[in-house]
Structure formats: structure tokens, C-alpha cells
Amino acid sequence: MTTGRYGHRWLFLIPFLWQIAAVPLVNDVAWRPLSLPFPMAWQMVGIVVTTIVIAIVFRLDERIDGDEDGADGEALQGGDHHA
Amino acid sequence: MILALTLAIVLGTVIGAVLYSRRQARAKTMAEWAVGGRRFGILIFWFLNAGEIYTTFAVLGISGFAWAYGAPAYLALTSVSLAAVIGYWLMPRIWAAGHKDNLVTQADFFAAHYRATWLGVVVGLAGIAALIVYVQIQITALGLILRLTLGQDVSPALAAIMAAVVMVAFVFLAGLRSAAFAAGVKDILMLVVVVVLCGGAATAVGASSIMDIYTRVQDNFPAAGSFPGLKPEAGLDSVWLMTSGLNVAIGNWILPHLFQLCFSAGSRKTIRRNAVLQPIYSLSYFFIILLGFAALLAGTQPPDGDSNAALITFVAGHYPPWAVGLFAGTACLLALVPGSVLLLTAGSLFSRNVLKPMLPSLTDRAALLASRLSMLVFAGTAVWLTLGASRSLVEIGLSAYAAIGMLAPGVYFAFTWKRANAVGIMAGIVVGYAALLPQMQPFWGELLPHWDTGLVAMIVNAAVAALVSVAIPSRSRD
Numbered sequence: 001m002t003t004g005r006y007g008h009r010w011l012f013l014i015p016f017l018w019q020i021a022a023v024p025l026v027n028d029v030a031w032r033p034l035s036l037p038f039p040m041a042w043q044m045v046g047i048v049v050t051t052i053v054i055a056i057v058f059r060l061d062e063r064i065d066g067d068e069d070g071a072d073g074e075a076l077q078g079g080d081h082h083a
Numbered sequence: 084m085i086l087a088l089t090l091a092i093v094l095g096t097v098i099g100a101v102l103y104s105r106r107q108a109r110a111k112t113m114a115e116w117a118v119g120g121r122r123f124g125i126l127i128f129w130f131l132n133a134g135e136i137y138t139t140f141a142v143l144g145i146s147g148f149a150w151a152y153g154a155p156a157y158l159a160l161t162s163v164s165l166a167a168v169i170g171y172w173l174m175p176r177i178w179a180a181g182h183k184d185n186l187v188t189q190a191d192f193f194a195a196h197y198r199a200t201w202l203g204v205v206v207g208l209a210g211i212a213a214l215i216v217y218v219q220i221q222i223t224a225l226g227l228i229l230r231l232t233l234g235q236d237v238s239p240a241l242a243a244i245m246a247a248v249v250m251v252a253f254v255f256l257a258g259l260r261s262a263a264f265a266a267g268v269k270d271i272l273m274l275v276v277v278v279v280l281c282g283g284a285a286t287a288v289g290a291s292s293i294m295d296i297y298t299r300v301q302d303n304f305p306a307a308g309s310f311p312g313l314k315p316e317a318g319l320d321s322v323w324l325m326t327s328g329l330n331v332a333i334g335n336w337i338l339p340h341l342f343q344l345c346f347s348a349g350s351r352k353t354i355r356r357n358a359v360l361q362p363i364y365s366l367s368y369f370f371i372i373l374l375g376f377a378a379l380l381a382g383t384q385p386p387d388g389d390s391n392a393a394l395i396t397f398v399a400g401h402y403p404p405w406a407v408g409l410f411a412g413t414a415c416l417l418a419l420v421p422g423s424v425l426l427l428t429a430g431s432l433f434s435r436n437v438l439k440p441m442l443p444s445l446t447d448r449a450a451l452l453a454s455r456l457s458m459l460v461f462a463g464t465a466v467w468l469t470l471g472a473s474r475s476l477v478e479i480g481l482s483a484y485a486a487i488g489m490l491a492p493g494v495y496f497a498f499t500w501k502r503a504n505a506v507g508i509m510a511g512i513v514v515g516y517a518a519l520l521p522q523m524q525p526f527w528g529e530l531l532p533h534w535d536t537g538l539v540a541m542i543v544n545a546a547v548a549a550l551v552s553v554a555i556p557s558r559s560r561d
Contacts, residue, residue, distance in 0.1 A: 015168050019161045020329055024321040027309050035294040037301055037308025043160035044366060050164040051362045054171055058359050062352070 008060045015050040019043060086232045088408025093249075093415050096268045101256055103264040138421045139224035142273075142371055142414065144476030147390035149375025150383065150397075151475070153300075153307030155319040156372050158327055158477070164362035165332035171358035173336050174345045176498045178354055181346035188428075189342040189490070190436035196497045199505035200440050205512065206490055207436030210339035211461065213487040214429040217338070218465035219472070220479050221422035222246045223391060226469065228414045231395050231407075235386065243469045246418070247462040254423040254458060265423075269416040276413045277370045279406050280398065284377040287401035293373060300376040307379070322533040327481060330538035334488040340428035342494075390475050429461045430454035485537030489515040492545040496552075503548065504557035511548030518543045 022042070029038040036044075141159055149156035180186065184195045189210055194203025225246035230237050237245075253265075281293060290296045301308045311320035336342060348354045378397035385392035398410050434454035439445050445453070472479075489512050496503035517523070518540035527539050 009172070012168050012172070015165055016329075019165055020325045023161075023310075023325050027321055032298070032301065035298045037154065037297065039154060039309050040157055040160070040372070043157050044369060047160060047164045047362045047366050050168060051359065054168060054359045054362070057171070058355050061355065065351075 019046040084404040085408040089412040092412025100264045140480045146375035146394040150393035151390040153312035159368040161328035162331035163365035166335035167361040174354045175351045177345040189339045197505040207432045216483040219468045221418040225418040272413040288380040326535035326538045334484040426458045430458040433457040488541040507548045507552030510551040511544040514547040515544030
């Protein structure tokens, strides 16, 4: 299904691994970066990481899709399987 | 002073919104009124989007959750940015489908994609139900603010009724365009409020700085900073965060008003760029959680221990009247802006997808009238739900997400799996709602302790939809 052109969208796994899968792993860290509880700081850094990931995917997508303003190119091929 | 400032903010925004919408082409038809003419640029689209994020759910609900439970308030940090990731993938697809078939509502999408008008009716009704639960959040919060400004001798029931009247008046003064204007005003005011409240928070609780508030909370309440938080018996542990966060992120764009918002975007690029900017908004929950922790340190005791009133009680007790008025006025907008969008969406779903299939001869004018009248009923239903309810805004919000999550498999399958059909989707919805029934809760609690029930029901729903779609293939799909 995935043509390979949109392979960079696997990057979208990172936000889910960071903000969901890692929750139990970081819960008991006692370190308080900038006085914040570690699990809270972890989620906040996660937001920044997520933004960066979306921004990278956006740039790569726009390079592929260009300025054509029609339907999503890959949507016509049945879609990819991320997210 | 407090009342005057509150009124000035709300009335000023309404007048500004009316003038703003007058300058635009007057919306006449149903489609224009509900979708704003499909011509939103990135700026208005972003404000409208943010308007959905900065609700009373976030400001009063999350701060109250931080006050009552501690760490479980991080839910807001987790869910919003993950919703943006999903939105990046999902929203352009919804947008493209909307343009291809000239869709106005979410139920239109189901009816068109699955080629079943009856499924559109079911989806319309399910969407309305979830929207009413969401309106309940806004009415609850607006009622709390009204009691703050008018005095505690106004009963909660009367406050809720007044809140609904104000909200309906706000909707009727103009349609979606003015909500965009009001969302802009609200976002700017919210920024000012956050600066004012956080600036005074350290002094109010005797801490040396904002970060010192975090230090003191962890020193005085060692359980607050990590899961399961201050009340382990509530079951709000890591598993709860993971499953609720995922369910909110998956369900977010399925909420009918957000789904419909995708149609009004100008282009795919607008939507994608918006998804890049969106998570950044959620960083400001840092300040909301801070205020909740400050209320905790200050020993705030809201009336009846109502966590929804924790921030209001803290502000009323520790800030000068002008700051309280500013906060109250902004909090009103916070409830009114999303509330009006929710009611508008429910109204257009009703006239277009429930009434019209039954009365095909309905004229556009009659449909618009039916849509407006139905909003009165929905606001009334939300008031009725509010009466006697004492749940946290976050819990009510999670119920709304659980309800709307029942439509999620139908949306995601539409874009990923060609074999999914109307009968399968319907079977999934029915079994999913059954899984949400209160009678099922002990069973799920034992099987999957502390899981968000909405996510469990969504998984059950998707599995049933897939099985039935395979077992009963649709007759003729290209």
C-alpha cells in the first residue's frame, strides 16, 4: 500500500512512543529539571518533539506534493498505515 | 467592579463580532451559515482551532484536576499534541472528501461514503448526543462564573439556565464567522489572564517564584507530581493516562464540530501547516497546571469540594477585583465561543441529517429555522444534564470523547479499508454503545483495570465493524 514516497511518515511513531509508551518508564524518575516533576517535564519536551516531527514531515510532504492543491496524492492510492 | 468588567468583556466581544460579521457577506443558506462559506484562511482557521482547545475543559477542568489529583492533569499535555499528529494525517482526507461531494456535516460524510442515508441519520443522532454532553461542560463552567460574579445566593440550577440563555443569545446574534472573531478576542484575553494570574500566583501562596510553586507542591505533597497522583484510589495511574490520552487523540477530530471544521479550511496546505503549529498551543497548559498547584498550596477549599470551582475560588480569594473581573469575563468567552460552535453544529446535524431525510420536501428556509429551533432544545437538554451533576469537567469531557469515539471506526475505516460497509459500521456502533453501558463497567474494570472505557469500547466497536464487514459484504461497491 505504501508507495515508499511517504515512508518518512513512520516518523509519526515517535510522538506516540514518547508521550504514551514511555509514560510508565519515566513516572518514577526523581530528578526535577527546572523544578518540574519529571513526568510533566517529559510530556512538555514531548510536545516540542512532536512539533518538530510534524514540521519535518510537513516539509518532506510539501516537497513531494508541491503546490498542487487537489486531493491528497496518496489518498487516492488507499492511504498509508501510520497514525 | 467584577460584574462590570465581566459584562464589558462579554458585551464588547458580542458587539465586535456582530460588526465583524456585518462586514462580511451575509450568510443566507444553510451551507454558508454552517461552514462559513468554505473560505477560511490559515489565520481564522487557526484561531477557530485553538478556540476548540482552550475551552473551559482545559482551563477550569485541568486546573481543578491538578488541584484534586496532581499528575493526572498532564492528560492535557499528552492528548492535544497527539491529536495534532493524527489530524495531520486525517484532516486533509476529510477535507478532500468534503470538497469532492460538497459535504456540510459529518453525517453527510457517512451517508455519502457508505452510500446509506439511514447511516447518516444514526451518525447525526450520535453526534448530537456527544455534542450535548460537550455543551454540558460549557454550561457547568458558565454557571460557576455567573455565581462568582452575581453571588452564591444564585442557585446552581438558576445559574445553569441563565448560562444556557446567554449561550443561545450569543449563537443567534451571528453564525460561525463571529465565533472566529470571538475566538480571536478570547485567545488574546486568555494570554493576558494567564500572565496576570501566574504573575501573582507566587506571591499569593508565599513562594519565591513560579518554579518555586512546583518545588513546594512536590515537597508538601510528594504524591502530586507523578502517577497515580494524590488519590491513588481514584485509579488515575499511568495506564489511565496512556489509554485516555490515546482515546482523546483518536476521538478529537471525530467530534462533529471539528470534523466539520475540516470542510471549511481553504486548502490542504492550510490544514497541514495548522497541524504543525497546534501542539505549541498546548505547552501553555504549563500555566494552567501551575495555577491548579498554586490553588492546592494555598489550601483552596471550593464550595462543596467541587474541583471545577478550584481555580475560580483561588482567584476570587487571592487577587484584586480587576483581575477577578478580567478572569471572569474571559472565562465566559471561554465557554461561549466553543459552546456556540457546538450548538451550531448540533443544529445543522439535526435539520440536515435527521429531519431532511424524513421530510425531503423541506425548503432551505425551513431547514434553517428547524436548525435554530433545535438548538434551543439541545441547550435545554444540556441544562437538564447539568442539574444535580457533580462530576469533574475532565470526567464529563472523557464521557463526550467515549460517546463520539463510537463514530471513529467508521471514519478511519473509510480512509484505510475499502471493504468496510454500512452494515458493519452500524453493528460496530451498536455493540460499542453497549460496551459503554454502566452495567458493563465492572466487567471491563476487572479485565483491563484503569483503562479508559472509551478506548476499550472503541476497540470492541472497530473489531465488530471489521468482522461484520467481512461476513456481510456489501452488494455493489465499485
